[in-house]
Amino acid sequence: xxxxxxxxSMDCAEGRAANLPCNHSTISGNEYVxxxxxxxxxxxxYIIHGLKNNETNEMASLIITEDRKSSTxxxxxxxxxxxxxxYCIVMTGTASKLTFGTGTRLQVTL
Amino acid sequence: NAGVTQTPKFQVLKTGQSMTxxxxxxxxxxxxxxxxxxxxxxxxxxxxxxxxxxxxxGEVPNGYNVSRSTTEDFxxxxxSAAPSQTSVYFxxxxxxxxNTGYTFGSGTRLTVV
Numbered sequence: 001x002x003x004x005x006x007x008x009s010m011d012c013a014e015g016r017a018a019n020l021p022c023n024h025s026t027i028s029g030n031e032y033v034x035x036x037x038x039x040x041x042x043x044x045x046y047i048i049h050g051l052k053n054n055e056t057n058e059m060a061s062l063i064i065t066e067d068r069k070s071s072t073x074x075x076x077x078x079x080x081x082x083x084x085x086x087y088c089i090v091m092t093g094t095a096s097k098l099t100f101g102t103g104t105r106l107q108v109t110l
Numbered sequence: 111n112a113g114v115t116q117t118p119k120f121q122v123l124k125t126g127q128s129m130t131x132x133x134x135x136x137x138x139x140x141x142x143x144x145x146x147x148x149x150x151x152x153x154x155x156x157x158x159x160x161x162x163x164x165x166x167x168g169e170v171p172n173g174y175n176v177s178r179s180t181t182e183d184f185x186x187x188x189x190s191a192a193p194s195q196t197s198v199y200f201x202x203x204x205x206x207x208x209n210t211g212y213t214f215g216s217g218t219r220l221t222v223v
Contacts, residue, residue: 034211043200044153046211093209096141096160097168098202100153
Protein backbone atom coordinates (compact mmCIF):
# COMPACT_ATOMS: atom_id res chain seq x y z
CA UNK A 1 0.00 0.00 0.00
CA UNK A 2 1.16 3.52 -0.77
CA UNK A 3 2.63 5.65 2.00
CA UNK A 4 0.87 8.85 3.07
CA UNK A 5 2.12 12.09 4.61
CA UNK A 6 -0.10 14.28 6.78
CA UNK A 7 0.59 17.30 8.99
CA UNK A 8 0.92 16.41 12.64
CA SER A 9 -1.67 18.87 13.84
CA MET A 10 -4.06 21.59 12.72
CA ASP A 11 -6.41 24.07 14.33
CA CYS A 12 -9.77 25.24 13.05
CA ALA A 13 -12.31 27.71 14.40
CA GLU A 14 -15.77 26.34 15.02
CA GLY A 15 -18.11 27.01 12.12
CA ARG A 16 -15.28 27.35 9.62
CA ALA A 17 -14.26 24.77 7.05
CA ALA A 18 -11.51 22.39 8.09
CA ASN A 19 -9.26 21.38 5.19
CA LEU A 20 -7.02 18.41 5.98
CA PRO A 21 -4.34 17.63 3.38
CA CYS A 22 -2.75 14.30 2.56
CA ASN A 23 0.12 13.52 0.22
CA HIS A 24 0.27 10.10 -1.45
CA SER A 25 2.69 10.55 -4.33
CA THR A 26 3.29 6.81 -4.80
CA ILE A 27 -0.38 5.85 -5.11
CA SER A 28 -1.13 3.10 -7.64
CA GLY A 29 -3.89 3.18 -10.19
CA ASN A 30 -6.08 0.71 -8.30
CA GLU A 31 -5.66 2.28 -4.86
CA TYR A 32 -8.34 4.33 -3.18
CA VAL A 33 -7.94 7.16 -0.68
CA UNK A 34 -9.77 6.45 2.57
CA UNK A 35 -10.30 8.78 5.50
CA UNK A 36 -11.01 7.71 9.06
CA UNK A 37 -11.10 9.65 12.29
CA UNK A 38 -10.67 8.72 15.91
CA UNK A 39 -12.33 10.80 18.56
CA UNK A 40 -10.61 10.52 21.91
CA UNK A 41 -10.66 6.95 23.30
CA UNK A 42 -13.23 5.75 20.76
CA UNK A 43 -12.85 3.29 17.91
CA UNK A 44 -11.91 4.80 14.55
CA UNK A 45 -14.80 5.90 12.36
CA TYR A 46 -14.92 5.63 8.58
CA ILE A 47 -15.58 9.01 6.94
CA ILE A 48 -15.28 8.78 3.17
CA HIS A 49 -13.24 7.32 0.33
CA GLY A 50 -12.58 7.96 -3.36
CA LEU A 51 -10.63 6.78 -6.37
CA LYS A 52 -10.20 9.80 -8.63
CA ASN A 53 -13.42 11.75 -8.57
CA ASN A 54 -14.37 14.14 -5.83
CA GLU A 55 -16.75 12.62 -3.32
CA THR A 56 -19.21 14.06 -0.83
CA ASN A 57 -21.35 12.52 1.86
CA GLU A 58 -23.16 13.72 4.94
CA MET A 59 -19.94 13.96 6.92
CA ALA A 60 -17.38 15.46 4.56
CA SER A 61 -16.07 16.09 1.06
CA LEU A 62 -12.99 14.53 -0.47
CA ILE A 63 -11.05 16.37 -3.16
CA ILE A 64 -8.45 14.33 -5.07
CA THR A 65 -6.02 16.09 -7.40
CA GLU A 66 -6.04 15.14 -11.05
CA ASP A 67 -2.68 13.36 -10.77
CA ARG A 68 -4.00 11.61 -7.61
CA LYS A 69 -0.82 12.41 -5.71
CA SER A 70 -2.62 14.35 -3.01
CA SER A 71 -6.06 14.85 -1.54
CA THR A 72 -7.93 17.08 0.89
CA UNK A 73 -10.63 16.13 3.34
CA UNK A 74 -13.05 18.99 3.91
CA UNK A 75 -15.32 19.32 6.92
CA UNK A 76 -17.50 22.21 5.72
CA UNK A 77 -18.62 23.58 9.08
CA UNK A 78 -16.40 22.20 11.81
CA UNK A 79 -17.82 21.78 15.30
CA UNK A 80 -16.18 20.99 18.62
CA UNK A 81 -17.30 17.39 18.13
CA UNK A 82 -15.03 17.16 15.09
CA UNK A 83 -11.94 17.41 17.29
CA UNK A 84 -10.17 14.13 16.56
CA UNK A 85 -7.20 12.47 14.89
CA UNK A 86 -7.81 12.11 11.16
CA TYR A 87 -6.15 9.33 9.22
CA CYS A 88 -5.59 9.26 5.47
CA ILE A 89 -5.08 5.70 4.21
CA VAL A 90 -4.34 4.54 0.70
CA MET A 91 -5.25 0.97 -0.21
CA THR A 92 -6.95 -1.14 -2.80
CA GLY A 93 -10.69 -1.58 -2.59
CA THR A 94 -10.35 -5.27 -1.86
CA ALA A 95 -7.54 -5.01 0.71
CA SER A 96 -8.05 -7.17 3.75
CA LYS A 97 -6.34 -4.96 6.29
CA LEU A 98 -5.89 -1.32 7.24
CA THR A 99 -2.52 0.21 8.01
CA PHE A 100 -2.71 3.38 10.08
CA GLY A 101 -0.13 6.14 10.02
CA THR A 102 0.18 8.87 12.63
CA GLY A 103 -2.64 11.03 11.26
CA THR A 104 -3.46 14.71 11.80
CA ARG A 105 -4.73 15.88 15.15
CA LEU A 106 -7.45 18.45 14.42
CA GLN A 107 -8.37 20.80 17.24
CA VAL A 108 -11.59 22.74 16.73
CA THR A 109 -11.79 25.80 18.97
CA LEU A 110 -14.44 28.36 19.87
CA ASN B 111 -28.09 -4.15 14.08
CA ALA B 112 -25.41 -3.94 16.79
CA GLY B 113 -22.37 -3.56 14.49
CA VAL B 114 -19.10 -4.71 16.09
CA THR B 115 -19.37 -5.71 19.74
CA GLN B 116 -16.33 -6.11 21.95
CA THR B 117 -16.29 -7.61 25.41
CA PRO B 118 -15.19 -6.90 28.04
CA LYS B 119 -14.82 -3.12 27.95
CA PHE B 120 -12.26 -3.12 30.76
CA GLN B 121 -9.99 -5.83 32.15
CA VAL B 122 -7.14 -6.03 34.64
CA LEU B 123 -4.88 -9.06 34.44
CA LYS B 124 -1.94 -10.23 36.45
CA THR B 125 1.29 -11.03 34.63
CA GLY B 126 1.18 -14.58 33.32
CA GLN B 127 -2.59 -14.89 33.23
CA SER B 128 -4.39 -15.72 30.02
CA MET B 129 -7.64 -14.37 28.69
CA THR B 130 -9.74 -14.01 25.57
CA UNK B 131 -11.01 -10.73 24.17
CA UNK B 132 -14.28 -11.26 22.37
CA UNK B 133 -15.33 -9.65 19.10
CA UNK B 134 -18.61 -10.28 17.31
CA UNK B 135 -20.24 -8.64 14.31
CA UNK B 136 -23.73 -9.09 12.94
CA UNK B 137 -23.21 -7.56 9.51
CA UNK B 138 -22.07 -10.73 7.74
CA UNK B 139 -18.66 -9.16 7.11
CA UNK B 140 -15.98 -11.48 5.79
CA UNK B 141 -12.97 -9.40 6.86
CA UNK B 142 -12.16 -8.95 10.54
CA UNK B 143 -9.07 -7.66 12.29
CA UNK B 144 -7.58 -6.81 15.67
CA UNK B 145 -5.57 -3.68 16.51
CA UNK B 146 -3.84 -2.42 19.61
CA UNK B 147 -3.32 1.20 20.50
CA UNK B 148 -0.81 2.20 23.12
CA UNK B 149 -1.15 5.58 24.86
CA UNK B 150 -0.45 8.46 22.48
CA UNK B 151 0.27 6.08 19.62
CA UNK B 152 -1.41 4.97 16.42
CA UNK B 153 -3.18 1.68 15.81
CA UNK B 154 -1.10 -1.39 15.03
CA UNK B 155 -2.47 -4.51 13.39
CA UNK B 156 -2.18 -7.71 15.44
CA UNK B 157 -4.03 -10.37 13.41
CA UNK B 158 -6.61 -10.37 10.67
CA UNK B 159 -8.95 -12.78 8.92
CA UNK B 160 -10.50 -12.84 5.46
CA UNK B 161 -13.09 -15.46 6.31
CA UNK B 162 -13.98 -18.39 8.54
CA UNK B 163 -11.01 -20.67 8.97
CA UNK B 164 -8.50 -18.17 7.55
CA UNK B 165 -6.27 -15.96 9.68
CA UNK B 166 -2.98 -14.19 9.19
CA UNK B 167 -0.48 -12.19 11.21
CA GLY B 168 -0.27 -8.45 11.23
CA GLU B 169 2.45 -6.12 12.41
CA VAL B 170 2.60 -7.16 16.08
CA PRO B 171 1.33 -10.77 16.45
CA ASN B 172 3.68 -12.07 19.16
CA GLY B 173 1.89 -13.10 22.35
CA TYR B 174 -1.53 -13.31 20.71
CA ASN B 175 -3.52 -16.09 19.07
CA VAL B 176 -6.67 -15.90 16.99
CA SER B 177 -9.10 -18.28 15.36
CA ARG B 178 -12.13 -17.76 13.14
CA SER B 179 -14.55 -20.64 13.41
CA THR B 180 -17.58 -18.58 12.35
CA THR B 181 -18.12 -15.50 10.21
CA GLU B 182 -19.49 -13.60 13.18
CA ASP B 183 -16.81 -14.13 15.82
CA PHE B 184 -13.08 -13.36 15.93
CA UNK B 185 -11.68 -13.82 19.46
CA UNK B 186 -8.19 -12.66 20.44
CA UNK B 187 -6.35 -14.77 23.01
CA UNK B 188 -3.55 -13.53 25.21
CA UNK B 189 -1.51 -16.59 26.07
CA SER B 190 0.53 -15.28 29.01
CA ALA B 191 -0.15 -11.63 29.73
CA ALA B 192 2.79 -9.25 30.08
CA PRO B 193 2.83 -5.57 31.16
CA SER B 194 3.85 -4.68 27.60
CA GLN B 195 0.41 -5.84 26.48
CA THR B 196 -1.27 -3.08 28.44
CA SER B 197 -3.17 -1.29 25.70
CA VAL B 198 -6.54 -0.56 24.16
CA TYR B 199 -7.63 -3.26 21.75
CA PHE B 200 -9.95 -2.59 18.83
CA UNK B 201 -11.72 -5.07 16.60
CA UNK B 202 -12.89 -4.10 13.11
CA UNK B 203 -14.79 -5.67 10.25
CA UNK B 204 -15.78 -4.97 6.67
CA UNK B 205 -17.39 -6.65 3.69
CA UNK B 206 -14.91 -8.21 1.29
CA UNK B 207 -14.50 -6.84 -2.19
CA UNK B 208 -17.17 -4.21 -1.82
CA ASN B 209 -14.87 -1.24 -1.36
CA THR B 210 -16.49 -0.10 1.85
CA GLY B 211 -15.09 1.25 5.07
CA TYR B 212 -14.29 -0.74 8.17
CA THR B 213 -16.57 -0.67 11.20
CA PHE B 214 -14.76 -0.59 14.53
CA GLY B 215 -15.82 -1.73 17.95
CA SER B 216 -15.64 0.53 21.00
CA GLY B 217 -12.52 -1.15 22.33
CA THR B 218 -11.28 -3.19 25.30
CA ARG B 219 -9.02 -1.41 27.76
CA LEU B 220 -6.57 -3.95 29.16
CA THR B 221 -4.16 -3.38 32.03
CA VAL B 222 -1.58 -6.01 32.91
CA VAL B 223 -0.02 -5.61 36.36
